[in-house]
Amino acid sequence: MxxxxxxxxxxxxxxxxxxxxxxxxxxxxxxxxxxxxxxxxxxxxxxxxxxxxxxxxxxxxxxxxxxxxxxxxxxxxxxxxxxxxxxxxxxxxxxxxxxxxxxxxxxxxxxxxxxxxxxxxxxxxxxxxxxxxxxxxxxxxxxxxxxxxxxxxxxxxxxxxxxxxxxxxxxxxxxxxxxxxxxxxxxxxxxxxxxxxGTVLELRKEAVELARAKKELQELNSNNRHFSLPNQSTSSKSEEVTAKVDNQDDISDEVKMITGAQRKKIFAMIGKITDWMEKQGVNPNKEKVRKQLMKDFSAAEGEKLESLSSDKCTYEQADKFISWLEDKSKVVKDENFKLEVVESA
Structure with a gap:
């Protein structure tokens, strides 16, 4: 359907x-x-x-x-x-x-x-x-x-x-x-x-209770899945069919996606790279610099990274990309460093 x-x-x-x-x-x-x-x-x-x-x-x-x-x-x-x-x-x-x-x-x-x-x-x-x-x-x-x-x-x-x-x-x-x-x-x-x-201790206690409730909901979502359908048989007595799936092989754990803090750090690191390129007399198109770095990361790590949106990029991918960018920033000031991107008009 x-x-x-x-x-x-x-x-x-x-x-x-x-x-x-x-x-x-x-x-x-x-x-x-x-x-x-x-x-x-x-x-x-x-x-x-x-x-x-x-x-x-x-x-x-x-x-x-x-x-x-x-x-x-x-x-x-x-x-x-x-x-x-x-x-x-x-x-x-x-x-x-x-x-x-x-x-x-x-x-x-x-x-x-x-x-x-x-x-x-x-x-x-x-x-x-x-x-x-x-x-x-x-x-x-x-x-x-x-x-x-x-x-x-x-x-x-x-x-x-x-x-x-x-x-x-x-x-x-x-x-x-x-x-x-x-x-x-x-x-x-x-x-x-x-x-x-309130006090710092009271604030932390309230935060712990909220974090615990959030974790329990996540565990409930991944370990216990229910669905109910009306019984469409010809029986005069209407029954509800309930199925429960517990930790079966075809039920995967919830995948944690990229966080706002990770995305913010990535854009800040890319911004430093483009700032350095500008100091070298290059006028880069920042959007294309970002896409090129993601493409280079995908080729180097053998892991396809096409988007930084919260529905396409996982927490693990973002973490790997941040580590890769940190290594890249160590060599970005090398005089032999080049990044093939189209300059903005």
């Missing part, structure tokens, strides 16, 4: 509301808030109204009970440099190393040294996706957007630290999104960050 539309294998994360620390005043100008305001789309979908969840919170809340959906920091918190013309015309988006201009052209991103930044056109953008304790949802999330450099930095650093303490566990940890008032030479400012409401 033909079933399953090609390409529909992703996971949807629906924005059911916004967490805001600013709004327009009566004159239509942006105005900052010293508390979190939660809104949702109206039925017509064009405007926003106060979310009923605000009734369950203290007046003008500065702390929200939240959980995250992923262990991968960058999936929970998108962060990048962006230059918009008008309301939603994205002209440039970068990460401090690479940038995409007009949605197609890849250039080097200079971050705070870029002319768009110095002209005030480019700003840091952060989008945090959370579930609220008062209104949990499996696929519906509240989005907190900020263009404050301090808030982007603090949120990312908060998640980095918590992830280090829990050995990478973030999904399901009980956290708090906090808006803290600080003073500088220009007056008061409000900076968002994430906290764990």
């Amino acid at each position: 033909i079933n399953g539309i090609e390409g529909l294998n992703g996971v949807s994360e629906i924005e059911i509301g916004k967490i805001k620390t600013g709004e327009k005043n009566k004159k239509g100008y942006p105005s900052k808030l010293d508390y979190f305001k939660i809104v949702r789309p109206t039925k017509k979908g064009k405007n926003y109204e106060l979310d009923p969840v605000m009734e369950q919170l203290p007046d003008k809340p500065k702390r929200l009970d939240i959980t995250l959906a992923h262990d991968d920091i960058d999936k929970n918190f998108l962060n990048y440099f962006a230059y918009y013309q008008g309301y939603n015309d994205l002209k440039c988006r970068g990460n401090g190393q690479r940038a995409i201009v007009d949605g197609e052209k890849e250039v080097k991103c200079n971050g705070s040294r870029c002319k768009y930044w110095t002209e005030g056109k480019c700003k840091p953008n952060g989008i945090l996706k959370v579930s609220l304790k008062q209104k949990p949802s499996l696929v519906g999330y509240y989005f907190y957007r900020t263009t404050s450099w301090n808030s982007v930095k603090r949120i990312k650093e908060s998640l980095n630290y918590i992830s280090q303490v829990t050995n990478g566990i973030l999904a399901g940890i009980n956290l708090k999104l906090v808006l803290k008032e600080e003073r500088n030479d220009h007056g008061n400012m409000y900076i968002a960050h994430i906290e764990y409401p």
